[in-house]
Amino acid sequence: MIPRIPWLRRQRPAPSGFTLIEIMLVVGIITVLMGSAIFMLTGNLEFAKEQRARGDIQAIVTQVRMFEMKSGGVPLSQSQGLQALVGKGKGFEELPKDPWGEDYLYKVDASSPKGFRVYSKGPDRQDNSGGGDDVTSK
Numbered sequence: 001m002i003p004r005i006p007w008l009r010r011q012r013p014a015p016s017g018f019t020l021i022e023i024m025l026v027v028g029i030i031t032v033l034m035g036s037a038i039f040m041l042t043g044n045l046e047f048a049k050e051q052r053a054r055g056d057i058q059a060i061v062t063q064v065r066m067f068e069m070k071s072g073g074v075p076l077s078q079s080q081g082l083q084a085l086v087g088k089g090k091g092f093e094e095l096p097k098d099p100w101g102e103d104y105l106y107k108v109d110a111s112s113p114k115g116f117r118v119y120s121k122g123p124d125r126q127d128n129s130g131g132g133d134d135v136t137s138k
Contacts, residue, residue, distance in 0.1 A: 046123065049099035053120045053135040056096050060104055060118045061137050063091035075115060078108045082118075098135070100125055113138075 063085045064076050076084055082104060085091040098104055098120035107129065109117040119136035121127050128134050 049123070050135055052099050053122075056098065056104065057118050057120065057135065057137050059096075060085070060106075061114070064106075064116065064118065066091060075108070076106065078106065082106045 060082065064082075067076055067085060067090075068074065076082075082095055086093070086095055095104065100121070100123060102121050102125055105119055105121070105127065107117045107119070108115065114137070117137055119129075119134045122133040122135050124133055126132065
């Protein structure tokens, strides 16, 4: 008879791979992280739209000033509106839309330092004449 020595016994290698519990835990953690990331990015989207509108408005104000210089100081009338800036050699090939899909508006305003105001209706798409949540030139 051959003596048995316990420490010489063949040991089975541990099974490799992940258990179902480990995989479910990782999927749960990823889900929580993605949910919080989406929540945080939602607020930044509105901020980015507002900043884009401000940039567009600055470009439009610059073109209104250029129109005034080219026309010998004659300001853009409210009846002409921003369409006077559209055309070959006039500033814009076409007017940009605001981030909410609406047209930018032009209003003659004596209380403004520029004498006019360019604004977007803002997220609510309601024309508040530059008030409320409208994004406006100063």
